[in-house]
Amino acid sequence: MRLLASLALQNLGRRRARSFLLIAAVAIGSGVVFTGATLMRSIDDSMAVGFTRLGADMMVAPEGALTNITAALLTVEPTDLVLDADALSKVPLASVGRVAPQKVVRVEHSGIGGHHELVDLFGIDPARDFTIQPWLREKLNRELRAGDVILGAGRDAPLGSQLLIFGKPHLVYGKLGRTGVGTHERGVFMSFATLAALAGSMSQMGGPRPAALTPGKVTGFLVELAPGATPQQARFAILSAVKGAKVVTGDSSLSGIRQGLSALLQGILALMVLMFASMAVMVSVLFSAIVTERRGELGLLKAIGARRAQMVGTMVVEAMIATGVGGVLGVTLGVLVMRLYERSLVYYLENIGVPFVWLDLPRMAAFAAASIVLASMIGALGALYPAWRASGRDAYDLVRGEG
Amino acid sequence: MLKCRQVSKSYRTERGLVTAVAGVDLDVPAGRFAAIIGRSGSGKSTLMAMAGGLSRPSAGMVEVDGTDVWRLSDNALAAFRNEKVGYVFQFASLLPTLRLIDNVALPAMLGRRHGASGTYARAAALLERMGLGGYLDAYPAEISAGEQRRAAIARALINDPALLLADEPTSDLDEQTEIEIMDVLRTVNREVGTTLVLVTHNLALAEQAQQIVHIANGAIVA
Numbered sequence: 001m002r003l004l005a006s007l008a009l010q011n012l013g014r015r016r017a018r019s020f021l022l023i024a025a026v027a028i029g030s031g032v033v034f035t036g037a038t039l040m041r042s043i044d045d046s047m048a049v050g051f052t053r054l055g056a057d058m059m060v061a062p063e064g065a066l067t068n069i070t071a072a073l074l075t076v077e078p079t080d081l082v083l084d085a086d087a088l089s090k091v092p093l094a095s096v097g098r099v100a101p102q103k104v105v106r107v108e109h110s111g112i113g114g115h116h117e118l119v120d121l122f123g124i125d126p127a128r129d130f131t132i133q134p135w136l137r138e139k140l141n142r143e144l145r146a147g148d149v150i151l152g153a154g155r156d157a158p159l160g161s162q163l164l165i166f167g168k169p170h171l172v173y174g175k176l177g178r179t180g181v182g183t184h185e186r187g188v189f190m191s192f193a194t195l196a197a198l199a200g201s202m203s204q205m206g207g208p209r210p211a212a213l214t215p216g217k218v219t220g221f222l223v224e225l226a227p228g229a230t231p232q233q234a235r236f237a238i239l240s241a242v243k244g245a246k247v248v249t250g251d252s253s254l255s256g257i258r259q260g261l262s263a264l265l266q267g268i269l270a271l272m273v274l275m276f277a278s279m280a281v282m283v284s285v286l287f288s289a290i291v292t293e294r295r296g297e298l299g300l301l302k303a304i305g306a307r308r309a310q311m312v313g314t315m316v317v318e319a320m321i322a323t324g325v326g327g328v329l330g331v332t333l334g335v336l337v338m339r340l341y342e343r344s345l346v347y348y349l350e351n352i353g354v355p356f357v358w359l360d361l362p363r364m365a366a367f368a369a370a371s372i373v374l375a376s377m378i379g380a381l382g383a384l385y386p387a388w389r390a391s392g393r394d395a396y397d398l399v400r401g402e403g
Numbered sequence: 404m405l406k407c408r409q410v411s412k413s414y415r416t417e418r419g420l421v422t423a424v425a426g427v428d429l430d431v432p433a434g435r436f437a438a439i440i441g442r443s444g445s446g447k448s449t450l451m452a453m454a455g456g457l458s459r460p461s462a463g464m465v466e467v468d469g470t471d472v473w474r475l476s477d478n479a480l481a482a483f484r485n486e487k488v489g490y491v492f493q494f495a496s497l498l499p500t501l502r503l504i505d506n507v508a509l510p511a512m513l514g515r516r517h518g519a520s521g522t523y524a525r526a527a528a529l530l531e532r533m534g535l536g537g538y539l540d541a542y543p544a545e546i547s548a549g550e551q552r553r554a555a556i557a558r559a560l561i562n563d564p565a566l567l568l569a570d571e572p573t574s575d576l577d578e579q580t581e582i583e584i585m586d587v588l589r590t591v592n593r594e595v596g597t598t599l600v601l602v603t604h605n606l607a608l609a610e611q612a613q614q615i616v617h618i619a620n621g622a623i624v625a
């Protein structure tokens with residue numbers, strides 16, 4: 001009913017400071033719940049991505065190369081050092097399964113992206129690759145050919161469009177899904193032949209010819225363990241077969257991260273539950289005080305014939321408006337905070353080896369809606385009991401300020 | 404119209420049980436104007452509240468228009484308060500956050516028996532009749548105590564109650580206002596046939612009534 005609803009609204013407006021504090025408290029609570037839930041799901045998903053779609057168990061890189069520890073071994077790291085392309089196929093290695101060689105050249109003035117942007121051009125062997133092509137989100141309906149490039153998720157160009165690299169036309173063959181691995185997301189991938197064909201144009205720009213472009217050389221390998229083999233066995237076999245190489249294992253640090261993260265997630269969960277509980281308690285305490293303060297009004301409503309449901313309704317609507325507004329504010333705040341700290345958060349997580357992928361929009365929206373609904377539910381529940389009790393009192397006692 | 408049988412009300416307080424009304428028998432036939440008189444604290448307001456469905460008696464029976472009021476269910480009792488009774492409190496009783504017109508229309512809107520436009524037209528007419536035609540959009544805090552009392556009477560009349568219970572509606576008002584308010588109440592009683600029970604300290608007012616009920620210490624005397 002319009003009048004009862006306006007009564008609820010007016011009451012909120014009458015005690016501005018208190019309404020504001022209530023809304024602020026609920027906003028903080030639901031903001032934490034929303035942000036916590038979103039981050040938790042994102043990290044959870046990222047970990048799932050890292051663990052299940054993680055292509056390689058280990059990476060073989062030149063000994064002197066700098067390597068970041070990352071949970072997902074999807075690409076080799078750009079470096080000037082190289083290994084022999086046949087290093088891992090010269091001798092049979094029983095502990096090693098699939099092997100994907102990769103070349104990478106980091107170039108400037110390539111014509112891709114901004115003028116001074118450093119772009120990693122990756123050469124892959126499409127027949128042996130198992131860390132790039134599984135991530136194809138969309139692709140042309142044919143095989144990968146010479147002159148085709150695949151773009152990481154962080155690059156934007158329509159499928160089938162032309163892309164000039166050092167002035168030479170290339171065709172966008174496919175685009176990759178998000179992985180949270182920087183080199184993978186910003187990379188431009190092509191066959192060895194396509195990359196080799198760029199060598200001439202690259203050297204016209206001056207500067208030494210990158211070592212990775214030397215025929216018979218690669219930047220590194222992504223390696224899958226043979227079934228049943230341990231990382232130690234594979235590492236030992238590789239190191240004794242290939243001189244000047246180092247082996248980076250993906251999973252040794254992962255189990256630690258996994259444990260650390262699940263502890264963190266449990267912490268967040270506990271914090272959320274606590275936050276929620278204290279918010280509920282606070283709101284119900286506040287509303288029993290508000291109901292007491294308003295018993296005269298409730299008594300009047302009762303005296304002129306309001307049904308119990310109508311009396312409870314006004315109080316509940318009032319509470320739901322306040323806490324609902326708090327919920328909306330909290331979610332907005334949460335989004336802002338996540339926006340604000342997105343860079344440092346993603347950087348931090350990637351640094352400790354977790355590829356970070358944000359939750360997709362529909363699910364984030366669902367979390368937002370759930371947080372707001374929960375906030376107003378807390379308000380409704382907090383007001384329900386005291387309002388119901390008060391509505392059962394004698395109208396006359398309520399009007400006189402007793403009961 | 405109004406029938407009370409052995410109605411009592413006691414309150415539990417720190418000083419023990421306080422009996423406000425003790426075994427009152429009262430009959431007010433339909434259409435009559437009855438006055439209740441008695442000293443302060445004698446139990447007049449308590450009796451009125453029990454008759455109007457606002458305060459549950461500790462013992463006894465209240466019958467209005469053939470209905471045993473305190474045996475009604477919660478919702479039926481709410482409907483009874485809404486439709487059968489108009490109650491004017493001894494003290495200010497308007498909702499401070501609603502305009503006068505909304506305050507007056509509220510009981511009719513709660514019942515939702517009439518359309519909103521008809522209700523508001525009626526509410527405006529009642530306020531007009533109470534001399535408050537210029538204050539339809541005013542809030543209670545913006546008008547005087549006497550004007551608030553008159554608005555409360557308008558509210559009590561909005562649903563055409565069969566029983567109008569007015570608890571000292573003219574206390575602490577000047578004589579002229581008192582006469583005006585009594586005029587309205589008696590006109591409603593005479594012309595519409597609404598049963599009127601009036602609590603008053605003013606013996607001159609009480610003498611205009613067809614029936615005088617004198618209460619002392621929670622019981623009826625002579």
Ligand SMILES: Nc1ncnc2c1ncn2[C@@H]1O[C@H](COP(=O)(O)OP(=O)(O)OP(=O)(O)O)[C@@H](O)[C@H]1O
Pocket residue numbers: 397402414415416421422423441442443444445446447448449450493
């Ligand atoms: N809620 C209550 N708790 C305890 N005692 C009460 C309560 N309400 C009323 N009383 C007592 O009951 C008695 C009757 O009160 P009531 O208000 O009916 O008197 P009254 O005749 O209307 O007085 P007045 O003319 O001053 O309005 C008083 O002694 C009062 O103290």
Ligand SMILES: [Mg+2]
Pocket residue numbers: 447448449493570
């Ligand atoms: Mg009284």
